Amino acid sequence: MITGNIDQAQGDLWITTFGAKSFEDGGILLTPRERHQALATQGVANVIPLVVAFAEWRKPGGGSSRVVVVGADAEDGGLAPWNLVQGTWEDIKAPEGIGIDRTYFSELGIGGMGATAQIAQGRVRVRALTDGVRSFTQSPYAFTTLNRARSLLGVEGERATFYLVQTEPGANPELIRDELRQRLESAEVLTKAEFRDRSLKQWLFRTGAGIALIGGALLGILVGTVIVAQTLYSSTKDHLNEFATLRALGSSSGYIHKVILTQAGLSAVFGYLLGMAIAILIVAASQGSALPIVMTPALAFGLFVLTLFMCAISALSAIVKVTKIDPATVFSR
Amino acid sequence: MKAGVQKMAAEPVLEAKDVVKELGQGAAKVVALKGVSLSLIPGELTLLMGPSGSGKTTLLSILGCILSSTSGSVEIRGVPITGLSPEELAEVRRKNLGFIFQSYNLFPTLSALENVRIALDVRGETGYPAAARAEEVLRDVGLSNRMRNYPGNLSGGEQQRVAVARAIVTSPAIVLADEPTAALDSENGHAVMALLSRIAKEQNRSVLAVTHDPRTLSYADRVIKIEDGLIVGEDRRPPGIDGPHITDLTKRRKAHA
Ligand SMILES: Nc1ncnc2c1ncn2[C@@H]1O[C@H](COP(=O)(O)OP(=O)(O)OP(=O)(O)O)[C@@H](O)[C@H]1O
Ligand SMILES: [Mg+2]
Numbered sequence: 142m143i144t145g146n147i148d149q150a151q152g153d154l155w156i157t158t159f160g161a162k163s164f165e166d167g168g169i170l171l172t173p174r175e176r177h178q179a180l181a182t183q184g185v186a187n188v189i190p191l192v193v194a195f196a197e198w199r200k201p202g203g204g205s206s207r208v209v210v211v212g213a214d215a216e217d218g219g220l221a222p223w224n225l226v227q228g229t230w231e232d233i234k235a236p237e238g239i240g241i242d243r244t245y246f247s248e249l250g251i252g253g254m255g256a257t258a259q260i261a262q263g264r265v266r267v268r269a270l271t272d273g274v275r276s277f278t279q280s281p282y283a284f285t286t287l288n289r290a291r292s293l294l295g296v297e298g299e300r301a302t303f304y305l306v307q308t309e310p311g312a313n314p315e316l317i318r319d320e321l322r323q324r325l326e327s328a329e330v331l332t333k334a335e336f337r338d339r340s341l342k343q344w345l346f347r348t349g350a351g352i353a354l355i356g357g358a359l360l361g362i363l364v365g366t367v368i369v370a371q372t373l374y375s376s377t378k379d380h381l382n383e384f385a386t387l388r389a390l391g392s393s394s395g396y397i398h399k400v401i402l403t404q405a406g407l408s409a410v411f412g413y414l415l416g417m418a419i420a421i422l423i424v425a426a427s428q429g430s431a432l433p434i435v436m437t438p439a440l441a442f443g444l445f446v447l448t449l450f451m452c453a454i455s456a457l458s459a460i461v462k463v464t465k466i467d468p469a470t471v472f473s474r
Numbered sequence: 475m476k477a478g479v480q481k482m483a484a485e486p487v488l489e490a491k492d493v494v495k496e497l498g499q500g501a502a503k504v505v506a507l508k509g510v511s512l513s514l515i516p517g518e519l520t521l522l523m524g525p526s527g528s529g530k531t532t533l534l535s536i537l538g539c540i541l542s543s544t545s546g547s548v549e550i551r552g553v554p555i556t557g558l559s560p561e562e563l564a565e566v567r568r569k570n571l572g573f574i575f576q577s578y579n580l581f582p583t584l585s586a587l588e589n590v591r592i593a594l595d596v597r598g599e600t601g602y603p604a605a606a607r608a609e610e611v612l613r614d615v616g617l618s619n620r621m622r623n624y625p626g627n628l629s630g631g632e633q634q635r636v637a638v639a640r641a642i643v644t645s646p647a648i649v650l651a652d653e654p655t656a657a658l659d660s661e662n663g664h665a666v667m668a669l670l671s672r673i674a675k676e677q678n679r680s681v682l683a684v685t686h687d688p689r690t691l692s693y694a695d696r697v698i699k700i701e702d703g704l705i706v707g708e709d710r711r712p713p714g715i716d717g718p719h720i721t722d723l724t725k726r727r728k729a730h731a
Contacts, residue, residue: 391568392596
């Protein structure tokens with residue numbers, strides 16, 4: 142979702158302005174000069190301009206919010222709105238036409254298909270709806286043609302945010318990237334994978350949203366571990382006499398650790414099943430919303446391993462406590 | 475002591491020499507045992523009697539490899555236990571010793587059968603043979619129809635018999651019991667003592683029981699009297715005589731002295 146547009150775009154290389162950190166962060170600074178230089182490079186089949194920029198959205202009923210205008214001509218074969226559920230690309234091409242995702246009606250203050258609003262300098266009309274095309278930022282994507290995007294945003298001449306480079310069949314994109322880097326002194330050239338990676342890192346590690354997300358996850362791990370540790374510790378403390386009896390019966394400390402770890406493991410399994418049940422409900426409930434939650438089998442497995450690991454760590458305090466018991470207490474009760 | 479000569483000839487399974495134990499620290503320091511020597515041989519039920527605070531429990535803990543002595547030596551089946559690590563002591567307990575406690579110390583969340591099985595589980599014996607062995611021993615102590623009961627649903631006498639089963643299921647050479655009848659009424663007290671006596675005789679184990687309880691005297695093959703951390707007397711039932719014999723220890727002690 143974070144890199145939806147990069148994933149969808151048909152191109153091997155991305156030409157961006159220097160330091161563009163993500164799809165939404167390109168500026169509109171590339172000129173036709175770079176496009177021609179790229180086109181003149183051997184192995185390059187096609188160079189498709191994209192215009193992407195944040196813009197003010199004025200709601201029909203007053204007030205405003207922000208959208209990310211994505212201007213590209215589907216005919217170029219580079220990027221087109223995907224998962225269209227109402228309207229077509231031809232509809233978007235009609236006067237004032239844009240396509241937005243159907244989960245954003247309330248954020249955008251509109252009723253649905255056919256609604257009109259204003260983006261930056263001009264009027265737009267919702268002529269197509271996508272499904273599940275969400276933005277990691279607060280701002281929905283508004284898809285339109287390249288030229289309408291330029292005119293809405295007031296772009297001078299034929300400037301673009303990105304050039305999407307399609308290489309000739311059999312060409313080595315990385316060699317072409319290196320060649321383009323030599324030629325284009327004022328722009329940066331990245332493979333699709335590199336750009337994707339950079340966007341992901343940008344959102345996850347450099348923005349407040351990503352840091353809040355990671356911080357929340359770490360806090361969850363910490364709090365979870367502490368709670369399980371406390372539970373295990375107090376249940377162990379309540380049963381110290383029984384552990385002393387076990388010790389008196391000759392059990393090795395390994396056996397006692399096994400008992401505690403088994404409890405930790407059971408907590409992990411039950412806790413995981415409960416957590417997963419809740420998570421699945423939340424995932425299901427979030428599907429129609431602007432921020433759908435995704436749960437893949439790999440993620441579910443990873444979480445299970447993490448839960449087991451957390452519970453094993455939690456068992457440490459209980460184990461330390463039990464290691465200190467004096468089996469002589471068995472007689473003094 | 476002439477009467478005991480024949481039995482003394484048997485190889486001792488446990489030998490303690492000059493055991494001294496200091497407990498507590500600084501001003502609160504107590505010398506609980508002041509040089510105790512004794513040996514246990516198979517096939518005998520020995521009672522350890524003495525007033526409160528005389529060091530009975532302390533001695534039992536040291537003989538049971540649960541507490542280490544301040545000085546002196548303890549050998550179990552010829553192997554000295556002095557200087558062993560807690561893990562090694564646990565292994566000695568696992569291999570040679572069974573314990574019975576005044577308050578039974580059963581695991582309340584386990585059934586009678588599981589309480590007995592756990593002693594085998596601790597030794598890595600699991601599965602069907604372990605279960606069958608635990609059932610056999612429970613049947614032997616007269617609990618064949620109580621195996622699935624939890625300790626909370628058993629009488630004190632039944633609980634102590636489960637504890638006896640747990641102590642002997644691993645066939646230890648030595649069974650140590652601290653006040654096994656103190657929490658039981660007369661009838662159950664007698665039943666448990668009879669059981670301990672039978673275990674000593676039939677299974678040729680060495681059973682040492684700490685007790686205050688004069689009712690237990692009639693089951694003893696031998697009585698050791700301890701006072702203030704020192705053994706002050708010992709009496710032994712002559713071989714071939716059944717039934718109550720050792721009755722008034724104090725008189726006998728005077729006679730010995
Ligand atoms: N942890 C300890 N710290 C200090 N002193 C102790 C400790 N445990 C026991 N003692 C003291 O050691 C002495 C022997 O205690 P022990 O428990 O062996 O006596 P006992 O013969 O078993 O008594 P009772 O018949 O009351 O059970 C007592 O004076 C007791 O107060
Ligand atoms: Mg005592």
